[in-house]
Amino acid sequence: MKKIFYKFLSKILPTHTAYAHCDIPCGIYDPKPAQIAAATVLKMVEKIGELDSSASSQNDTSRENSLIRMVWTKEEHARKCKEELLILWTDYFKSEHISSFPNLHEIFWKAAKLCSKNKQNVDLKSAEELVKSVDEIAEIFKKTQSDSNAVKTSKK
Amino acid sequence: MSPFLKPGDNVLVWKFAKPKIGDVVVLKVGDRIYIKRVKEIKNQEFFLIGDNKRESIDSREFGWIDQKDIIGKVVYKI
Numbered sequence: 001m002k003k004i005f006y007k008f009l010s011k012i013l014p015t016h017t018a019y020a021h022c023d024i025p026c027g028i029y030d031p032k033p034a035q036i037a038a039a040t041v042l043k044m045v046e047k048i049g050e051l052d053s054s055a056s057s058q059n060d061t062s063r064e065n066s067l068i069r070m071v072w073t074k075e076e077h078a079r080k081c082k083e084e085l086l087i088l089w090t091d092y093f094k095s096e097h098i099s100s101f102p103n104l105h106e107i108f109w110k111a112a113k114l115c116s117k118n119k120q121n122v123d124l125k126s127a128e129e130l131v132k133s134v135d136e137i138a139e140i141f142k143k144t145q146s147d148s149n150a151v152k153t154s155k156k
Numbered sequence: 157m158s159p160f161l162k163p164g165d166n167v168l169v170w171k172f173a174k175p176k177i178g179d180v181v182v183l184k185v186g187d188r189i190y191i192k193r194v195k196e197i198k199n200q201e202f203f204l205i206g207d208n209k210r211e212s213i214d215s216r217e218f219g220w221i222d223q224k225d226i227i228g229k230v231v232y233k234i
Contacts, residue, residue, distance in 0.1 A: 003234070006168055006232050006234045007234060009168060010166050010168065010234050013168075015166075016189050017189065018167075018182050018189040018190055018191040019188055019189065019190050019191070020157040020158075020161060020163075020190070020191050020192075020206060020208070020212070
């Protein structure tokens with residue numbers, strides 16, 4: 001009887017679907033992958049510089065091989081860094097964060113531009129600026145987490 | 157929420173009940189509605205865990221949930 005009553009209620013009351021597994025949105029965000037990618041870009045730029053100074057100790061083929069691998073790694077990690085930054089920028093950060101960090105868009109825009117600059121050039125200053133910018137974003141991310149203890153929403 | 161709930165199960169939710177530890181609650185995160193079990197309560201915040209701990213993404217990932225985001229308590233599984 002009780003069951004029939006509840007079944008009747010379920011027909012007349014408003015119903016919604018509730019999800020038990022929130023795989024999407026997963027709410028998992030972390031600036032660490034972007035920081036690792038930026039640090040890798042800097043490392044590659046440093047290593048390319050060292051390769052130039054140690055050129056005489058290696059034969060041409062070996063040097064070229066090392067150079068290509070380092071440039072490829074720099075390229076790949078600059079791409080990855082930009083991708084991770086864009087996920088944080090477009091998915092994690094919300095308009096309410098802008099009131100606390102009014103220059104947030106400027107910081108992200110600058111960091112994304114630095115990713116491209118580091119693809120185009122082998123420049124220690126640009127690589128260091130990229131690491132600094134991404135660290136600054138990670139710091140803001142950390143503050144938003146501790147400020148609000150907020151529920152994180154969708155990335156993937 | 158297995159084994160307590162299977163996909164497609166219907167539950168009756170009471171909006172005005174105050175959830176206690178062990179209760180199953182329905183909550184809103186963004187535009188979606190989720191169902192989890194209360195593990196801990198601290199002031200006005202709830203730490204929620206899915207019964208199927210291996211699969212569930214819950215307060216272990218998204219942190220404490222404010223009371224205002226709790227829609228209600230599950231009072232009956234139909």
